[in-house]
Amino acid sequence: MSQVRVLVGTRKGAFTLTADGKRDKWEVSGPHFAGWEIYHVKGSPADPNRLYASQSSSWFGQLIQRSDDGGKTWEPVDNKFVYDGVPGTHQWYDGTPHPWEFKRVWHLEPSLTDPDTVYAGVEDAAIFRTGDGGKSWEELSGLRRHGSGPHWQPGAGGMCLHTIILDPSDPQRIFIAISAAGAFRTDDGGATWRPINQGLRSGSIPDPAAEVGHCVHHIAMHPSRPGVLFMQKHWDVMRSDNAGDLWREVSGNLPTDFGFAIDIHAHEPETIYVVPIKSDSEHFPPEGKLRVYRSRTGGEEWEPLGNGLPQKDCYVNVLRDAMAVDSMDSCGVYFGTSGGQVYASPDGGDNWAPIVRDLPAVLSVEVQTLA
């Protein structure tokens, strides 16, 4: 019988949550790496027993952990993330030049076909790659060396490369997003990159057609339609039908123009999920009601989903990497909150229940559907 494994990164460790295909009884394992910040844990699509975790702390810096047995045991691999050549400068919050400084790994994206190949999105923004299972990391410096690099500026959470999407139809094509530079695409395996931010509108930047400077929060792609992208931005939910060349707003009737997480139903490429959050300084759900919003029309028309979620006095946040879907016949949707809850819906969002309620603040949620 199929099994689902949810990989949860939190402020104080990693947890794995497992259930059979019914997804009603869960086993909780962890904390792994207790006391450390785990920004992201993700499994290899080519070998589900191969997991990678980004482990960091303000005291002891960055580590990368690897598991070859589905998270039962872990071994640290190389943690040397060194920018290629002289790093140069980007803009600081006040607009002055600031040297590129490595801080942490936000996101790990294993290759779709090779368990030993993984991409890492880091702060200050850059993308690294390992081809040997994490024994060594090399920067794909064409991104950071893009001509716009000196003009990139950090968002409130730092200048992080937080989203990496690999195109299943074209191994040379990768999408990434940086707060608050915007989205970029490579069509040559990472050698060269181009900004893909046309159509984005960001209220506080002087030039609405600026090549960079957009606070992209997250991007989602359905593997069956790699040219169609959905984006949750600091302002608005956006859609592109041409691999990011042009975006249009699909926020429609959403109750806020802000949020972090966005994902797509495993079997319905036009069914999109977001969690609207109040912008700009409050960062909790409107009206104290935790609601996922679902569009079955690829945007514009959204319906609130709150059955089983707290509908009063709820003031948690859901971060950009903290939502995921499984690929069971009845698609499961999962998200984690800053309050330590991980919620699951085994029926595409109609009904929700907490898997756990009292973890440390959740930074990331990924799901593996196991045979």
Added chain:
Amino acid sequence: MIRVVLPAHLRSLAKVNGEVEVAVEGQATIASVLDAMEARYPMLRGTIRDHVTRQRRPFVRFFCCEQDWSHEATDTPLPEVVASGAEPLLLVGAIAGG
């Protein structure tokens, strides 16, 4: 052998309990002890000092003989009681954060 006390998180990372002991070739200094530590426990590389600059991470400090050695030059010879193993070198994580 030089005795080193690691912070709890680094003991877990290195899979050791209590003190660790390392042999140092030549003079015992902070730098030579860290070199020996990182050779024996490669997973500690980058956690005590930066990979590139070799600078101590800001929230890690070095103590021995009840003295703070964090700001000493890393090639300063350690006290004889540390070099001889009579006293340990302490690597301490700052008491800070939430």
